[in-house]
Ligand SMILES: Nc1ncnc2c1ncn2[C@@H]1O[C@H](COP(=O)(O)OP(=O)(O)O)[C@@H](O)[C@H]1O
């Protein structure tokens with residue numbers, strides 16, 4: 001292994017992280033502090049997720065790494081290579097083949113199974129952080145399940161915009177007890193977390209927090225009875241695979257405002273194309289001025 | 302008043318170093334009653350309010366609260382979650398400076414609705430309707446419901462704080478100099494409002510004020526404090542018209558001179 005311990009981290013560190021993970025699984029949605037280690041990657045590159053992955057990875061595992069839904073971005077490729085080199089594990093881009101999926105910003109479209117683990121990279125684990133800057137106070141709010149302030153935020157959004165204006169990292173209640181930040185996945189992906197058969201693990205490297213959702217746990221997006229949580233997606237079909245229910249990215253195709261909507265989950269899209277689904281392959285010509293919306297669903301991170 | 306008390310304190314003592322902030326203080330409050338705590342600055346009024354409401358611990362003594370099911374609770378022995386829940390629902394606290402209580406970056410409606418949401422109300426339309434109703438009750442125009450508190454005058458901010466506090470229909474409200482820092486004309490209007498709300502909703506109030514005129518207008522009973530000691534207590538009119546203790550006589554006469 002080129003002088004590294006298996007999966008880079010020493011065994012003692014992995015044991016420490018596994019203890020934190022066990023505690024996190026035992027208290028779904030609760031943030032557990034852990035002694036985050038320096039990794040040979042800068043924060044923001046998923047050091048928290050990498051440490052979690054390193055701690056649960058076995059020699060027989062097959063690893064998939066996605067970034068914004070894609071397997072081929074620099075970030076995804078370097079993390080995959082990192083583990084191929086330091087742990088010698090098989091890697092894949094195929095969601096079905098993977099036993100561990102490390103992700104940033106998306107949950108695969110393909111329904112995950114009981115024998116899979118999904119590891120989320122988390123920049124900010126504290127869902128109350130915009131409302132309350134004191135860590136001691138947010139800990140108290142979680143301990144006492146005092147989440148009125150979060151609903152005030154939703155109330156304000158509905159008052160101002162007619163709807164909740166949170167399109168990424170939309171807060172959820174886990175197991176009816178803990179308010180949790182799902183990491184910057186689109187709100188479109190939130191329902192996938194609910195009763196997911198796969199184990200969901202979350203690692204925040206810079207903030208030194210780990211949390212988890214065990215399989216088949218209730219995960220509810222915060223809402224009001226008369227303004228129920230709704231997912232939104234761009235009202236288009238994927239130009240490549242014709243999917244009408246996947247999360248779409250808007251891709252600019254030329255400098256004259258041409259654009260194309262394609263699946264953000266590249267593996268999902270390719271699998272569908274291999275199965276014979278085909279989109280128009282054509283770019284739409286933008287009527288609105290260039291630069292108004294950059295991502296699928298008209299949402300920005 | 303033969304009914305059971307809502308709040309009772311016995312033999313409260315608290316020193317800040319050598320300063321006696323509370324010395325052997327007893328207090329009783331009955332449902333629907335307004336009790337004023339008066340005395341000059343530094344006499345221990347705010348400290349008493351904080352100890353009665355469980356926000357601060359005494360060195361000695363006990364505070365008992367009777368819940369709607371008539372169970373007695375030792376306020377200082379209550380688990381923190383239960384005490385915080387009490388402060389969010391059955392109790393309220395009105396601060397002298399409304400900015401200490403309000404969320405200045407949240408609309409008036411959001412401020413009033415917060416306690417409802419904390420109590421589990423999850424219907425936006427109902428919360429908003431309730432907020433508007435309460436704004437009207439504190440004489441703030443319904444069309445200000447979406448405005449930010451920073452656009453409100455001092456008197457409006459204090460009325461907004463009162464609406465935010467009363468929205469859960471608390472049975473007991475602690476008020477610390479609620480009209481302090483306001484212009485005299487604004488004070489008068491606010492006092493009238495507090496008096497009518499408290500009477501109509503049958504809320505018990507512990508009211509801290511250094512202003513005997515405020516106590517006269519709002520309180521059924523009065524406690525006079527001097528250097529942490531309650532020197533005199535009784536019906537407001539009796540105490541103010543016929544003060545027995547020398548310190549009370551001094552207070553009353555200095556008011557008459559003013
Ligand atoms: N936190 C504190 N630390 C030290 N001394 C205090 C503290 N709070 C109040 N005191 C002192 O206790 C006495 C009573 O204060 P306080 O209850 O605020 O009086 P009042 O509200 O009647 O003006 C004063 O002498 C005050 O300086």
Ligand SMILES: [Mg+2]
Pocket residue numbers: 346347348
């Ligand atoms: Mg005071």
